[in-house]
Amino acid sequence: MKLFSCETHINQALDMFVAEHKTFPMLEKLKEEEKLSTKCTYCDVAAVYIVEKEK
Template identity: 60%
Template sequence: MNINSCETHINHALDVFVAEQGKFPIMEVVPKEEKLSTKCSYCEELAIYVVVKE
């Protein structure tokens, strides 16, 4: 499970991940080369973070 998130929705993304997976995720910064094409999973803003499984 990967969740792309903007600054506004990062707390929600972390909460959703923990609720669904039962584990704390790893939060990574979207790689520079993917920043312009990666949208937030909750809105149309560009994603800054990716929440991923360990």
């Protein structure tokens, strides 16, 4: 599961991940070039963070 999040929805993304996977996710800031083309999972704003399972 990968969730992309803007500044506004980061808490929602973290809560959703923990509720679904019962574990803490990795939280990383997107690279500048990724920010341009990636939208938040919860709205239409450019994503700033990616929330995903630890690698």
